[in-house]
Amino acid sequence: MAVERTLIVIKPDGVKRGLVGEVISRFERKGFRIVALKMLRMDKRTAEEFYSVHRGKHFFSDLVEFVTSGPVVAMVIEGDSAIEVARLMIGATDGRKAAPGTIRGDYSLSVQENVVHASDSKESYEREARILFGEEDLA
Ligand code: IDP
Ligand code: MG
Secondary structure, three states: OOEEEEEEEEOHHHHHOOOHHHHHHHHHHHOOEEEEEEEEOOOHHHHHHHOHHHOOOOOHHHHHHHHOOOOEEEEEEEEEOHHHHHHHHHOOOOOOOOOEOEHHHHHOOOOOOOOEEEOOOHHHHHHHHHHHOOHHHHO
8 A cells, every 4th residue: 555645636617617525525535635725726827837748739828728717726635546546536638538437527528628637647746736735735
């Protein structure tokens, strides 16, 4: 058993649609512990930094516009194999193709507006969590 942390972000579509409780509840019921949780609004610079691996891709500017279009809810959760398990729970990127039972599979019909973000590796988690949270939040 490897206890890990990962970053979950409920994107502006999820917040606008009233899915905050639903998404948090799924991770809690799975057995994860919430380490830190906050609502915030990403500015353009933060969003560009957060999604910097996608800079230059055709969807980058739309993605930055989308993720800055309203508040998001960010949380760090902790539990066994958190990174891999959270990715399984959110499902494939494209909500139209994500398996039913996953968050995206149950709540999204879009490749862009797909409700939720979860870090895809330990390195991504460490980089992304540092953008949205301070050291003191994660102590
Ligand atoms: P992921 O969120 O499943 O890790 P990534 O490929 O890392 O998917 O893409 C980051 C985010 O960019 C996606 O969650 C989605 O919001 C958006 N995105 C990805 N591919 C496309 C696309 O082809 N068109 C529009 N938006 C996209
Ligand atoms: Mg990704």
